[in-house]
Amino acid sequence: MTIADDIYLYNSLSRQKEKFVPLREGFVGIYVCGPTVYGHSHVGHAKSYVSFDVIVKWFRFVGYKVRYVQNITDVGHLLGDDGEGEDRILKTARLEQIEPMEVAQSYARSYYEDMDALGVDRPNIAPTATGHIPEQIELIKALIAKGHAYEVNGSVYFDVSSFEGYGKLSGRRNVDEMEPGTRVQVRSEKRHPSDFALWKKADPNHLMRWNSPWGWGFPGWHIECSAMSMKYLGETFDIHGGGMDNQFPHHECEIAQSEAATGKPFVRYWLHNNLVTVNGQKMSKSLGNFTTIKDLLKKYAPTVLRFFILQSHYRSTLDFSDGAIAAAKAGLEKLVETYRRLRESPVGTGAIDLDAYKAKFHAAMNDDFNAPQAIALLFELSRDINVAIDKGGLREPEKSNALAFYDAYAKGVLGIIPKESLQPSSNPLPKVMELVLDIRQEARARKDFATSDRIRDRLKEAGIEVKDGKDGATWRIVG
RNA sequence: GGCGCGGUAGCCAAGUGGUAAGGCAAGGGUCUGCAAAACCCUCAUUCGUCGGUUCGAUUCCGACCCGCGCCUCCA
Structure with missing residues (x-):
């Protein structure tokens, strides 16, 4: 079957x-x-x-x-x-x-x-x-x-x-x-x-x-x-x-x-x-108690709204409030953080039973599309993964499989983890580079050129070219 | 009034005939020069009320209370 x-x-x-x-x-x-x-x-x-x-x-x-x-x-x-x-x-x-x-x-x-x-x-x-x-x-x-x-x-x-x-x-x-x-x-x-x-x-x-x-x-x-x-x-x-x-x-x-x-x-x-309610009452145009999607997306990422919606069953009412959606935002960030952590974690010896999670996820979705239960599973999986990372990381192929799991289910089916291209602001590189270049500038100021050159050389190895100009250093990714 | 849905911890919210997922908040801890972040742990003897069926019900049945939706347009 x-x-x-x-x-x-x-x-x-x-x-x-x-x-x-x-x-x-x-x-x-x-x-x-x-x-x-x-x-x-x-x-x-x-x-x-x-x-x-x-x-x-x-x-x-x-x-x-x-x-x-x-x-x-x-x-x-x-x-x-x-x-x-x-x-x-x-x-x-x-x-x-x-x-x-x-x-x-x-x-x-x-x-x-x-x-x-x-x-x-x-x-x-x-x-x-x-x-x-x-x-x-x-x-x-x-x-x-x-x-x-x-x-x-x-x-x-x-x-x-x-x-x-x-x-x-x-x-x-x-x-x-x-x-x-x-x-x-x-x-x-x-x-x-x-x-x-x-x-x-x-x-x-x-x-x-x-x-x-x-x-x-x-x-x-x-x-x-x-x-x-x-x-x-x-x-x-x-x-x-x-x-x-x-x-x-x-x-x-x-x-x-x-x-x-x-x-x-x-x-x-x-x-x-079922419907979205506000203070227990139906959100509707005629009642005038509605928040447009456009307005909400000015404050929250689209994935937050999806996550908020999918945390309740589609046949249940969902009560909308600023507090409820803020809580959803905090919860989702934790999930996304684990995904990010996992990607950057070293390969270790930790094991995890992904097949069990898969089976449970399938069972939840097959039971009248129970997304809230599926999301709960993602949190349990995330806890397992965090514990494993704290102990040195997941072994292979568990790590790859776990990432594939998030990609297929959280990013794919539920759509609650952002696709990178959709939110360039989440790219930490510019901030990181700003910091690195600041440190390098301090080294140059005290004529510690060994350090400043080492930074430049190592960045070049990493595919980033640094040029010193009149108004400070600039950097770009070399294709 | 008719038809239908629901009442689960401070809040949001799943679920099951055998003794309550998950998230937020809160408390404790790890880490940290400090802080923040991150991570871990704890957190409903109880599921609107009262009866009934059952060895056992939050889960099934009945009554009642409360809330909501539809009956005019609305996802």
Whole structure:
């Protein structure tokens, strides 16, 4: 049995852990709901996308070929009541007095900047809603043809009562029992309050609209994910991920649309990450209690944010505070310090059971991607290594294997140890050279040229050339 | 009200039917001219409350209390 054959994940649909069996051997198709691009991303987005990044990295690590699809919502996402609400993108465009597409593209760029900084691998396919209008129209036509949707006044709605399985993801089956009060459809063109928009009619002054069999309009929010996921992953695919807050209604509606249209199961495993909270409350744009990724990265390294996120399980809430992230920073530095120490330590006689650590790491990740447990293991390993270094160093091949372990797991799968090129400021050489040259200058000042020449010669042997100029010595690495 | 999740040390946070990972903080120590850094050691007889099942529960079941999420947009 290989590692890849023993992955268990928590399926929100069945509400239990299930063994992962891919649709096609060796291949994983995964779709994760991407951001609606009308503002900068915050720590909550970071948790979601870092979590799925680690999941994808783990699948790849154990040998799967992964096709990761993540959409960009650039139209159709309405504010407030879905009959009257304004499109989020349009609202921002109006406020900033720019084109809607300018809003969408500039915030999409901002999103990818943040994800790149965080070391999140780009999805293989990143489709936009506006780029898939024809696909969405086709899907809606199919739903009307099968009697699952109806047109009213240039808008099209999904008929929830026509789909038996509505509610199987969220447990919300009896839609009639939903609290009145919260959301009363006083004068709706919908036949039932739970019916949801597939296509919305748009007036001529609407900035984002397309022609369709039902006139000019724009697609509803849910339909894009069905159209695009099935286009790129097939009518049935392995994994669909997203935030828990999208479980209902968004994902419930996706299932209804997709399965009603194809008559086939839509998604085999649903994965939902839990949310970031602030003082116990959800971090969200509407509450205004969010910290953007950009702001946080001004104070902390990207690896600190990743580490902070991965210290809790993806299905648990994570409470954000300055204290919590500062604590994460301190902890991560210890881990990175051990890695650095190990690299520079001499080869000694110390032994270490790396295979045991590997097995435990695999077991942790295979158990519903338990990154916190995997991180705990890294700390235990680090203690072992520090003790060994204090006693004179690890023997070979343990030392090389241990370094490879950090590279593969901490740097690779979890992405919590920085890649050197990403942070040149961590290079101690300039400071070291400053110190060496100061000492050499003192020697020269007291005419101890034997010492100063020795320093220069030895540096040259090390590949560093020193030149004495009028304003002091300069140095450079000789290629 | 309906659906769902959670309550584990000062803080963050894993986990298991057999007696609690890891990190931060704190205390002690090694090292050091001093300091800092680094490293090592210690740190929950106890897992919201009360019952039940069990040889045994923090882990399973029930009730209750508290917090949160969704039910209108949100990762």
